């Protein structure tokens with residue numbers, strides 16, 4: 001049996017609201033270690049994707065983490081995680097795992113059969129985290145080894161390489 005973490009056992013997860021945007025967007029650059037991330041989190045995510053996203057809070061109401069995701073309108077059997085982060089003061093305490101597990105359960109119940117995410121091939125923490133959560137790195141056509149992992153060169157634009165992470169969802173019976 002997995003040993004639980006006493007601090008994150010007391011986390012509560014809820015749906016984000018539009019009012020969360022201002023608070024979260026202010027923190028994301030710092031939570032990504034200074035990388036410019038806020039441009040990837042316009043307000044629209046907190047207006048149109050809250051029904052498939054999650055916010056984690058500590059008992060005293062501090063933001064512990066968030067996950068912004070959705071079920072693909074084009075491919076209803078696929079869910080996609082756009083962004084996830086844990087409060088730097090609460091890393092390696094299962095915040096990310098709790099957010100992902102809740103997302104998996106939620107989207108599986110709505111008909112998704114796999115979950116996709118992308119990350120930078122140099123983001124070793126993100127790759128280790130996704131692997132630990134059961135994702136595999138797609139290594140099919142169009143990928144080549146970048147920083148030692150399969151990735152699509154110039155995936156977003158010139159020099160913006162990305163790894164595609166895929167996790168199948170177990171569907172009973």
Ligand SMILES: CC(C)(COP(=O)(O)OP(=O)(O)OC[C@H]1O[C@@H](n2cnc3c(N)ncnc32)[C@H](O)[C@@H]1OP(=O)(O)O)[C@@H](O)C(=O)NCCC(=O)NCCS
Nearest residue numbers: 083084085086091092093094095096097125126128129132
């Ligand atoms: C990636 C991130 C969300 C992980 O959140 P977290 O709450 O610290 O992760 P968890 O405690 O749930 O870790 C689950 C497992 O992932 C793996 N993992 C997490 N962080 C890791 C690290 N720094 N190095 C190696 N493995 C790691 C471990 O296997 C871990 O299990 P363990 O602690 O029992 O060994 C967090 O590091 C973060 O917010 N990073 C900055 C934002 C980012 O890069 N997001 C992902 C790209 S969108």
